Amino acid sequence: MEIYELTAREVADGIKAKKFSAEDVTRTCLARLSSLEGYLNACITVAEDSAVAKAREIDSRLARGDEIGPLAGVPYIAKDNFCSKGVRTTCSSKILENWTPTYDASAISYMNGAGAVLMAKSNLDEFAMGSSTENSIIGPTKNPRDLRRVPGGSSGGSAAAVAAGYCPIALGSDTGGSVRQPAAFCGIQGMKPSYGEVSRYGVVAYASSLDQVSPLARSVEDLAIAMEVLARPDPNDTTCDAYDRPKFSDSLSLRDLKGKRIGVFAGFGAEEIDADLYGALTSAAEHCRSAGAEIEPIDLPIAVKYGVATYYVTALADASSQLACYDGIRYGAHTDGQTLADMYSNTRTVSFGEEVRRRIILGTALLTEGYYQNYYGPALKVRTKMVKEFDDLFERFDAYLLPTSPSMPYMLGMKEEDPTRMYLGDVFTVPISLGGLPGINISMGLTGEGLPLSVQLVGQRYDDARLLGIASVIERLAGRPGIANPNLPQNAEKRRG
Ligand code: GLN
Numbered sequence: 001m002e003i004y005e006l007t008a009r010e011v012a013d014g015i016k017a018k019k020f021s022a023e024d025v026t027r028t029c030l031a032r033l034s035s036l037e038g039y040l041n042a043c044i045t046v047a048e049d050s051a052v053a054k055a056r057e058i059d060s061r062l063a064r065g066d067e068i069g070p071l072a073g074v075p076y077i078a079k080d081n082f083c084s085k086g087v088r089t090t091c092s093s094k095i096l097e098n099w100t101p102t103y104d105a106s107a108i109s110y111m112n113g114a115g116a117v118l119m120a121k122s123n124l125d126e127f128a129m130g131s132s133t134e135n136s137i138i139g140p141t142k143n144p145r146d147l148r149r150v151p152g153g154s155s156g157g158s159a160a161a162v163a164a165g166y167c168p169i170a171l172g173s174d175t176g177g178s179v180r181q182p183a184a185f186c187g188i189q190g191m192k193p194s195y196g197e198v199s200r201y202g203v204v205a206y207a208s209s210l211d212q213v214s215p216l217a218r219s220v221e222d223l224a225i226a227m228e229v230l231a232r233p234d235p236n237d238t239t240c241d242a243y244d245r246p247k248f249s250d251s252l253s254l255r256d257l258k259g260k261r262i263g264v265f266a267g268f269g270a271e272e273i274d275a276d277l278y279g280a281l282t283s284a285a286e287h288c289r290s291a292g293a294e295i296e297p298i299d300l301p302i303a304v305k306y307g308v309a310t311y312y313v314t315a316l317a318d319a320s321s322q323l324a325c326y327d328g329i330r331y332g333a334h335t336d337g338q339t340l341a342d343m344y345s346n347t348r349t350v351s352f353g354e355e356v357r358r359r360i361i362l363g364t365a366l367l368t369e370g371y372y373q374n375y376y377g378p379a380l381k382v383r384t385k386m387v388k389e390f391d392d393l394f395e396r397f398d399a400y401l402l403p404t405s406p407s408m409p410y411m412l413g414m415k416e417e418d419p420t421r422m423y424l425g426d427v428f429t430v431p432i433s434l435g436g437l438p439g440i441n442i443s444m445g446l447t448g449e450g451l452p453l454s455v456q457l458v459g460q461r462y463d464d465a466r467l468l469g470i471a472s473v474i475e476r477l478a479g480r481p482g483i484a485n486p487n488l489p490q491n492a493e494k495r496r497g
Contacts, residue, residue, distance in 0.1 A: 022073030026055035072115030083202040092136040095351035105202025122157030144484035152185030177429025179214035183441040184404035187452025195436035199234035207318035251469035263298035265402035280444040280453040287477040303431035311430035313379035320363030443481035
């Protein structure tokens with residue numbers, strides 16, 4: 001087995017046991033990246049020199065016998081909307097194309113503090129708005145399981161990187177599915193924690209009432225280790241709860257699901273969900289049953305019927321106010337104009353992409369007199385009803401299984417012309433975000449053609465540790481995802497953004 005195929009825990013153990021050095025690991029992962037990046041286009045910036053320097057520092061600390069952290073020497077990649085001190089952070093937008101933060105996001109400093117090595121910043125849909133990683137200043141990322149297909153989004157660069165073996169672990173942000181859905185499309189594990197579990201400080205906001213820092217990995221155990229590093233109170237983010245988190249990795253000792261009740265989404269038939277994904281949902285339910293859980297069908301009528309509409313009203317309204325700070329003066333790009341209003345308008349027209357402009361305009365309209373009463377206000381009420389729908393079901397169930405996405409990864413370019421079609425693909429992820437609930441995408445293997453199958457496991461708010469335990473039992477039965485070795489086309493045009 002190659003070093004780049006190991007999980008984060010295996011890498012950390014190997015370094016501690018001196019089987020290989022942190023520098024070996026980082027160099028191997030950087031080589032893997034450079035052999036595939038021309039085809040995948042998963043990264044916006046590669047921080048090669050600082051990564052090697054950090055790895056060497058870990059090696060010398062280890063040689064001195066110093067205490068090293070749980071992720072010492074483990075390379076990771078962060079989505080390019082996490083502020084990273086001294087490393088350019090673009091959000092895939094022209095407006096921040098040349099912006100280098102002077103501080104680290106809390107999540108980055110926790111990872112670095114645990115000894116992890118920041119290797120690169122990954123591609124995303126501009127400002128995390130999208131589901132395919134096609135709306136980017138460097139162009140689309142390709143799915144490593146099939147280069148003709150999208151990797152999902154908006155954390156498609158992070159998902160593709162983990163699936164292809166650039167690194168065992170990556171950070172993404174999930175507002176309405178942006179970690180769970182690309183994890184599903186690339187065939188790996190990805191977890192959106194409960195809202196309030198992980199600090200969002202230094203993560204460029206898209207919709208603050210929904211955004212959550214979320215890890216991606218090739219094993220549930222690595223998700224638990226990442227959660228242990230990431231989830232803690234942070235006075236810099238008032239929405240990050242100040243309670244003592246459980247030890248997430250303790251939950252992995254769960255051997256079976258005896259006494260657990262798991263609801264399986266049965267609101268859609270095989271016609272409305274891709275047949276292979278419907279099969280994956282059924283086999284995940286079977287695994288739970290064989291592990292001793294009681295299985296029962298559930299419906300989520302409010303969430304599924306109104307989730308997408310409610311989410312897009314809420315998220316766009318949030319986004320319109322969050323993105324107001326890009327005014328041509330305070331941050332990023334600037335385009336002159338005759339008057340102050342012209343300058344604002346020219347800057348924002350020239351430097352925001354089409355989808356971001358669409359969302360800011362719609363979101364602004366939604367908050368004006370009349371639309372507020374007719375759309376934004378009702379959306380908040382439906383959001384409350386949705387939370388009640390979830391809460392009522394949790395009186396009877398420990399967790400639910402539902403699809404992550406209704407469709408398999410689609411061909412590049414397929415949905416570009418029709419944003420509404422893309423929004424509808426978020427039907428199973430956005431309600432979970434509106435409810436503030438934790439959700440884990442669990443890989444369920446590959447189809448005959450090598451395309452990834454998956455299922456989404458959802459738990460009660462703040463039940464993240466228990467959810468990881470259940471996910472680990474399902475993973476044990478379904479098998480841990482393997483690395484993607486993309487079929488490189490013979491004369492393919494090799495490109496870098
Ligand atoms: N696809 C959803 C959107 O475009 C979710 C994005 C996300 O979670 N950042 O808003």
